[in-house]
Amino acid sequence: MASQVSEKKSTFTTLVTGANSGLGFAICCRLIDEFLATRPQTQTLQLLFSTRDKRKGDATLHRLNAYFQKALREANGRTLGISRLLEARVKIEGVLVDLTELLTVKRLAEQLLSREERLDVVIWNAGITGYAGLNWPKAVWHMCTDLIHATTYPTYALPDIGLAAKWQLRGLRSTDQATAGSADEPKLGQVFLANVFGHYMLTHWLAPLFTPSSRVIWISSISATPPTFDIEDLQCLRSETAYEGSKRLTDMLVLTSELPSAAPYVSTLLDTPREAVKPKMYVTHPGVIVTSIAGLHWFISFFMVCTMHVVRLFGSPWHPVSPYKGAVSAAFVALAPPDQLSDLEARDGKGKWGSAISVYNDERVARTEVGGWGFGGKIGKVPAGSVTGTKGRYRGLQDTNEVSRQQFEEDGRRLWREMEELRVEWEERLESASLENIGKF
Ligand SMILES: NC(=O)c1ccc[n+]([C@@H]2O[C@H](COP(=O)([O-])OP(=O)(O)OC[C@H]3O[C@@H](n4cnc5c(N)ncnc54)[C@H](OP(=O)(O)O)[C@@H]3O)[C@@H](O)[C@H]2O)c1
Incomplete structure (x- = not known):
């Protein structure tokens, strides 16, 4: 009887944001491949992907379907006729959201809530750098003199300090109640909103669709080093490293999310009683x-691909180069059975799961050292499979000790409190805004 029930509940629903290019598209492809290869025939993958507009959504659906058809043909080549079984096991559908427009975030949440289907995995991938450009002479000099470090922890982007998102409520039709209060609408940092806060609000609004076994996966970056984030500047509005800082914030929120100090805030975010089992948050990065994302001309991108492969051949563990290889950590965290992931984190501590690479171009999932947290929040413990050694390590990184570990936890609690305060403030502000006022889609 139990097995009949579980066989009926066989749809595995995932939502991936920012899927029309780069890592997001590659995550979708990798999820299709790994789901078909590892999950029982009774399970179906419902793959929801987001783009910012319908044109990109249609094009992405077309490309994902083409990818799926190719995978089916290859499977048929190995086992004749298997594609007829596999074809019914993947359903792909696009949804729309612009994370820098909170009303569209709310609209997506309402659209999904109205379907009343649970979400097994969400992957918060969409993101921007907010760079104004690159300091080319500095970039060339750093690459010529310090190739691996300069391409893993770049310091040659030109910042756009104070870059703010467009107003959320000003400009809506004047009949709308919400405009009454919009004159004093505070600024939101654009990079913070696109990379962290838009997804944070979406997490809250989608909370009714999560079960205790759902996974909320955030995409961070290897470059999220401690100096890139100032705790006094939550939205990175005064920062020269807003992109890296937003990723450091992501690391700190997720890695502290299961600590008792963050529990009251995580509970209100996820709308669950404090003592309830909540969906877990995970953080991954693609290397x-x-x-x-860097907005480079195709010719320079080609040159960068060649350079990055050279860096890999020189032994960098963090240069998978191809988005598909970079997607290995997110796909692993999305699909790994509990005994490979939550049990692992329960035993060795909560990790930042990265996509690492060997000189022979074989990708793997590896724990990443995080300043103030270490590899799993346990001082001196380096679980098997972590990336160690000097080649991939940020040179300014201090070993984690009692003091820095304690500080990480205290900072984490403060960040959770501030994020929750901001969420409540914005929820109230957006409450009376009519979703019909969004003209974009
Ligand atoms: N590339 C790397 O080496 C690297 C390293 C570490 C982490 N990452 C992370 O990987 C993630 C994906 O980046 P990528 O390298 O694949 O870059 P990408 O190709 O530029 O993809 C970014 C995606 O995010 C979407 N997006 C941007 N702003 C958005 C918004 N306001 N609302 C909704 N969607 C938005 C983009 O849509 P549009 O096409 O419409 O702009 C695009 O689909 C990011 O979180 C990034 O920080 C990348």
Whole structure:
């Protein structure tokens, strides 16, 4: 009887944001491949992916379907006729959201809530750098003199300090109640909103669709080092490293999310009683991959691909280069059975799961050292499979000790409190805004 029930509950629903390019698209492809290869025939993958507009959504659906058809043909080549079984096991669907427009985030949540289907995995991948450009002479000099470090922890992006998102409520039709209070609408940092806060609000609004076994997966970066984030500047509005800082914030929120000190805030975010079993949050990063995020000309991108492969051949563990290889950590965290993931984290501590690479171009999932946290929040403990050694390590990183570990936890609690305060403030502000006012889609 029990097995009949579990066989009926066989749809595994995932939502991936920012899927029209780079890592997001690759995560979708990798999820299809690994789901078909590892899950029982009774399970179906419902793959929801987000883009910012319908044109990109249609094009992405077309490309994902083409990828799926190719995978089916290859499977048929190995086992004749298997594609007829596999084809019914993947359903792909696009949804729309612009994370820098909170009303569209709310609309996506309402659309999904109205379907009343649980979400097994969400992957918060969409993101921007907010860079104004690159300091090319500095970039070339750093790459010529310090290749591995300069391409793993770049310091040659030109910042756009104070970059703010467009107003959320100003400009809505004047009949809308919400505009009454919009004159004093505070600024939101654009990078913070796209990379962290938009997803944070979405997590809260989608909370009714999560079960205790759901996974909320955040995409961070290897470059999220401690100096890139100032706790006094939550939205990175005064920062020269807003992108890296937003990723450091992501690390700190997720890695402290299961500590008792964060429990009251995680409970209100996820709308669950404090003592209830909540969906877990995970943080992954793709290493360094070549995508359109840096906004480079195609010729320079080609040159970057070649350079990154050289860096890998020189022994960098963090240069998978290809988005598909970079997607290995997110796909692992999305699909790994509990005894490979939550049990692992329960035993060795909560990790930042990265996509690492060997000189022979074999990708693997590896724990990443995080300043103030170490490899799992346990001082001196380096679980098997972690990336160690000097080649991939940030040179300014201090070994974690009692004091820095304690500070990480205290900072984490403060960040959780501030994020929750901001969420409540914005929820109230957006409450009376009509979703019909969104003209974009
Ligand atoms: N590339 C790397 O080496 C690297 C390293 C570490 C971490 N990451 C992380 O990987 C993730 C994906 O980046 P990528 O390298 O694949 O770059 P990408 O190709 O530029 O992809 C970014 C995706 O996010 C979407 N996006 C941007 N702003 C958005 C918004 N306001 N609302 C909704 N979607 C938005 C983009 O949509 P549009 O096409 O419409 O702009 C695109 O689909 C990011 O979180 C990034 O920080 C990348």
